[in-house]
Amino acid sequence: MKKVGLTYDLKTDYEFKENDPPDANAEFDHPSTIDVIAQAIESQGYKVKRIGNVSSLIENLDNLDVDIVFNISEGLYGRNRESQVPVLLEMKGVPFVGSDALTLSLTLDKVMAKKIFIAEKITTPKFFEIKNANSLTDIDHLKFPLIVKPRFEGSSKGLSDDSKVDNMEELKKQVEYITGAYKQPALVEQFxxxxxxxxxxxxxxxxxxxxxxxxxxxxxxxxxxxxxxxxxxxxxxxxxxxxxxxxxxxxxxxxxxxxxxxxxxxxxxxxxxxxxxxxxxxxxxxxxxxxxxxxxxxxxxxxxxxxxxxxxxxxxxxxxxxxxxxxxx
Ligand SMILES: Nc1ncnc2c1ncn2[C@@H]1O[C@H](COP(=O)(O)OP(=O)(O)O)[C@@H](O)[C@H]1O
Ligand SMILES: [Mg+2]
Missing domain, CATH: 3.30.470.20 (ATP-grasp fold, B domain)
Structure with a gap:
């Protein structure tokens, strides 16, 4: 019977730090989701070995003893966080389910992904990136309303009713919020x-x-x-x-x-x-x-x-x- 390793991040493993936005652990899974995925894999005729997050993977990297890893780990920090598990597995020659490190980093970073979409003539909303609200000048190539998102997050992190902005003042305020709370550039798109x-x-x-x-x-x-x-x-x-x-x-x-x-x-x-x-x-x-x-x-x-x-x-x-x-x- 083939053995399938499972890598994941649990909401319950995340420790909130001071100044974390309220949605800091939004992308991680509930333990019950991991249970149903493990059961689903077993029901298809495989044995499941729960590995856990990237730290547990590092500890067990030399004795994984699995045929393939089913990876749903989102990782903790930075725009390469989703790539950390895949790159370690690739380094060890362990096959895994899902996209590799390059694809995961490229797509978590929405600005990079949009550059690829444009090159491939895939329609995507017009946008610009802004690192600092003070450098915001005119936006004559775009018309309000706009939407302000963090450059590399998922699960609607950083998105509230304030994210849709209708004038310069709201735009500046929201860019300040995103760059401050999420410590990354803001992606401003045509709404x-x-x-x-x-x-x-x-x-x-x-x-x-x-x-x-x-x-x-x-x-x-x-x-x-x-x-x-x-x-x-x-x-x-x-x-x-x-x-x-x-x-x-x-x-x-x-x-x-x-x-x-x-x-x-x-x-x-x-x-x-x-x-x-x-x-x-x-x-x-x-x-x-x-x-x-x-x-x-x-x-x-x-x-x-x-x-x-x-x-x-x-x-x-x-x-x-x-x-x-x-x-x-
Ligand atoms: N350009 C846009 N125009 C209108 N709504 C948007 C736009 N970009 C994002 N949204 C809204 O915000 C949600 C989250 O944005 P998305 O780009 O999918 O980021 P993520 O799901 O990674 O947080 C979308 O599902 C959509 O409802
Ligand atoms: Mg989305």
Whole structure:
């Protein structure tokens, strides 16, 4: 029986420090998520060895004794944090599920990722980066409203109702907040009104596009000025609708863009691409997540249901893509 190592970061392992923003541990998993993933892997006929976070991995690196590692570790600090586990495994020649260090760093850094999107003609909102609110001058190449995000975070970290800004004063204040609280540059983007979608992708050469999921906020699909803030994560004001209510033309556009984005950053085994679609029906790629949540409350569970397989089977499908890629099955 093949042995699958599991690397992850637990919310409960994170110790809050002074001056940490309230969402500092947002990207880490609940112990119950790790339990269901471990059970899902076991149900597909494998033995699971729980390794834990990057520190536990370092301690055990010389006697891992696994055939492959299923990595969902987000890491603690900096824009390379998601790459720390993969780069150690790569160094030791241990195969792992999911994208490699280069892809993980490149996509966690939204500015770098957007440069790739532009080079590949993947539509993404116009943007600029700003390191210091005092150097903010005119923004004549962009029109308000804008949205201010941290340059390298996920899980809607740093996003609140104040993130959408309608004038210079609000913009400056929000840039000050992001650069101060998150100790990184701010990414300022054109705010896209309209609707929001997210698309899960599984596998390699060719990757498979899962049914499109639509984001409903406060009971509305036409989101206009509403967007996915950190406060929404734990609230019932946000719902996922699968399959999304889209016509065939938009469905095709979004699916094609999702696949091109996945391939452009060389995502492996699984990933999820976030979109906003403006009132003219033009889809914009916001970001790609090569380590999307696999929680049973999240998108992968929904798409499993929609394609008629179980949660265990969709985890098995991701694992199988990696085993195939490494010629291990
Ligand atoms: N340019 C934008 N226009 C409108 N809404 C946006 C824009 N960028 C982000 N958002 C909103 O903020 C949420 C989080 O942004 P995203 O870029 O996906 O970062 P992350 O999920 O990594 O925190 C999106 O799901 C969307 O609701
Ligand atoms: Mg997102």
């Amino acid at each position: 896209i009104r309209g609707e929001e979608f997210t698309v899960a992708v599984i596998g390699n050469d060719p990757a498979e596009i899962m049914p499109i999921v639509q984001i409903k906020i406060d009971g509305r699909l036409k989101l206009e000025d509403k967007f996915y803030t950190f406060a929404h994560i734990a609230s019932d004001r946000l719902e996922y609708i699968c399959p999304a209510r889209v016509n065939n033309e938009l469905k095709k556009k979004i699916s094609d863009l999702a696949l091109r984005t996945y391939n452009a950053v060389e995502c492996k085994d699984f990933g999820r691409i976030d979109f906003r679609v403006d009132s003219d029906g033009v889809p914009f790629v916001l970001e790609i997540n090569p380590l999307p949540s696999l929680s049973t409350e999240d998108v992968f569970m929904l798409v499993a249901k929609e394609i008629g397989i179980s949660y265990e089977q969709i985890i098995g499908k991701i694992l199988n893509s990696a085993l195939e890629r490494h010629s291990l099955n």
